[in-house]
Amino acid sequence: MTIRISIDCMGGDHGPAATVAAAVSFVKRTEDVQMILVGQELIIRSELKKLKADSQERISIVHASEIVTMEDSLEVALRRKKDSSMRLAINQVKDANADVCVSAGNTGALMAISRYVLKTLPNVDRPAICSILPNQKDKPTYMLDLGANVDCEPEHLRQFAIMGAALFSAVEGQDKPTIGLLNVGEEDIKGNDVVKKTAELLREEHAKGVLNFYGNVEGNDIFAGTTDIVVCDGFVGNVTLKAVEGLGRFVKTVLTHEFKRNWLTMLGALIAKSALTTIGKRLNPSRYNGGSLLGLRGLVIKSHGGADAYSFEWAIQRAYDAAKNGVINRIELAMAALVAAPEIAIESSPCELGSPEIS
């Protein structure tokens, strides 16, 4: 099965210089992929030419006259810029020309347009953003929501848990991943009302065998790899993700600065180069670039806005993997199973089902 990926080439800090280069590199190393590059045609063509990829058959271009900027309000992005590269890239998924769309643009706009164009899946109240972080066990920790919802009800968090588990199962090929609820302590009595009620819902799902709920986890458990999935509201998730990114940059700055301080430290770094390379690889945030917008009737992957070509290519990889593993179907099935619980079945009695036709 060939995976067709639409790229919003104009999004992100580096624009086409990063996005087109990443797309070309990915096409070169992947047989069964087609790219639809969406954005200003002349610029994209020029980038392709630079990369000697202007005659690559598996790359096509869709021209878009507008660009959603980081400063654009949702109103402007959604209502005024109907010919933006972001909008047209998402349209490719809606029109079934692409299996998945990747953008490094404005997160709020991407979520709003995706939701407007693609609509949410049945039984999903709110889409969420799920990203992957590395952990001590050398496995991925899936974390959601990372910013789509700054206010969440317990029911939303329950749905995030279901969707996260479906994504994990599809991509990692492991059933019943463990789910942790991000809290200020492990004990049941800890946390605010929303978290306590969410824990009750997740325990119910665990008892029914729908989810593998581990219980509360704390901030440090994200990197300890205590659970496969960490669920939280978008405010907490976004702040936490950016804080750890900030610490990562800080650590990198200190490492680089200290190793470059004098010839002795540079020599040490040179001799220990293999170690530093491995360290860089294990901790490189680029490898974890690409958040999935979950709960929509189509796949959309959000790259970090500051992604360079290397990092953006990882987001494309994430998109490819998600499409290849039928993530949307998995989520749709999981959400349907959730709703098909006994309580709901009773509510949907023949009488009630018939009522709309009567009125």
Add this chain to the structure above:
Amino acid sequence: MTIRISIDCMGGDHGPAATVAAAVSFVKRTEDVQMILVGQELIIRSELKKLKADSQERISIVHASEIVTMEDSLEVALRRKKDSSMRLAINQVKDANADVCVSAGNTGALMAISRYVLKTLPNVDRPAICSILPNQKDKPTYMLDLGANVDCEPEHLRQFAIMGAALFSAVEGQDKPTIGLLNVGEEDIKGNDVVKKTAELLREEHAKGVLNFYGNVEGNDIFAGTTDIVVCDGFVGNVTLKAVEGLGRFVKTVLTHEFKRNWLTMLGALIAKSALTTIGKRLNPSRYNGGSLLGLRGLVIKSHGGADAYSFEWAIQRAYDAAKNGVINRIELAMAALVAAPEIAIESSPCELGSPEIS
């Protein structure tokens, strides 16, 4: 002025082995300090003997027959264990035998007992926990609340900002520190209702010249050092702090593992030892151990539960600095100034002030 510090010797994962050793080391290197070691007398005496400090005149012991454990509920810690080392250590501050108390015990219990024994300062609705994190500018970022309040109203966050600024000014000797409000984006429209309303309150204080409000900051700004102080609710603060601690441990594990992989990487590490030492120093979380419980009528410093002697000594240093710089007075004055705003002055008309005597 001699600073008198009471130590809850039984708290923390390592108990007296860490706390007594830290106290002895601190007394040795600091002239104007007296220590009151609170806990099981026999154990403390034996630790002092091991450290050849049993005849140190500036160290005294207060025996406590009970210990608050990490598993104790607030009810048990507060109502049942009235002779706990934690309780008696805080009592030293209340009874003016000590200027500040340090404990590595159960955070919830420490806050509850401190609040019960010491009471909150006038005009403070809720105490908060403020800790220090390192930043890229090689300066401290003060962050609060880190877990005392899992649900906050905008008014609470305003008070946290005032208290954080007073602490910063007192300890760092810098007036009008900049204050950032932790949010999911810099723009005013970002965030949930609580954060948006808090921003309004802080802008008002800024306009009045009470606070130096920078605006919204994001997670990465904590380590970028964008502002001197970062204000958030205790849920977000606690999760974020623990997440960055978790990442720190992860990075350390990877560094250590990779440098110890073979003789070449070990040689490199050996040659670059000075760099690694500096890196360790700049990023060592021990240096930042010690959260201040702010808003109480007495100083209490919370050490990390996992602190070893070295790390616990930093919490003692924090306590010493806070007491030396009259933090309580500074906070009391700042909170009084906040309330003395014109709107409030009008409310306190002679008529109303007289009413209690009339009735």
